[in-house]
Amino acid sequence: MDDSSEDQRLPHRLDPNQPCPAAVLHSLGVRVWALDADAYADGDPRLAAIRKARGYSYEDCVTITPEALPGYEDKIRSFYQEHLHTDEEIRYILDGSGYFDVRDLEDRWVRIWCRKGALLVIPEGIYHRFTLDTSNHVKALRLFVGVPVWTPHNRPAEDVPSRAKYLASVADTAVGAAA
Numbered sequence: 001m002d003d004s005s006e007d008q009r010l011p012h013r014l015d016p017n018q019p020c021p022a023a024v025l026h027s028l029g030v031r032v033w034a035l036d037a038d039a040y041a042d043g044d045p046r047l048a049a050i051r052k053a054r055g056y057s058y059e060d061c062v063t064i065t066p067e068a069l070p071g072y073e074d075k076i077r078s079f080y081q082e083h084l085h086t087d088e089e090i091r092y093i094l095d096g097s098g099y100f101d102v103r104d105l106e107d108r109w110v111r112i113w114c115r116k117g118a119l120l121v122i123p124e125g126i127y128h129r130f131t132l133d134t135s136n137h138v139k140a141l142r143l144f145v146g147v148p149v150w151t152p153h154n155r156p157a158e159d160v161p162s163r164a165k166y167l168a169s170v171a172d173t174a175v176g177a178a179a
């Protein structure tokens, strides 16, 4: 994405655009599925299978709109602070859309536009941030293994053990890395 200081909710595509291949996201430890969000209410078996395989035992649902979230503008600015977590961050977009930005191995931002039906897993220890897009509306399921811990560790967080763990985990899987 570009580095302009325009509204974080704009696409911020490079010109010309540089698409990020799925293999690169995979090499960063990011996982993405496209599910049928309309099947969620009826117990979507694909979601159930992913939850079971990855041990996601907790879920809650958040709706973020200017009407639903007091202090909306300040809140979305805080979501946009670059940070990492000591666990995976798992979001399933049931409605609306937003951008998750992750750092690649060269410390460049990669912007992932998540729309209805996107299930995204951001790995422990990766620097990332979130913003709504110009629709200003997202309804998302938050999944977690066990009791949720949402604590963000703002960059720099090199002393958080999850950071070293993450860097070790991606060292051998980097696309294009020397053999």
Ligand SMILES: [Fe+2]
Residues within 6 Å of the ligand: 083, 084, 085, 089, 128, 129, 152
């Ligand atoms: Fe986060």
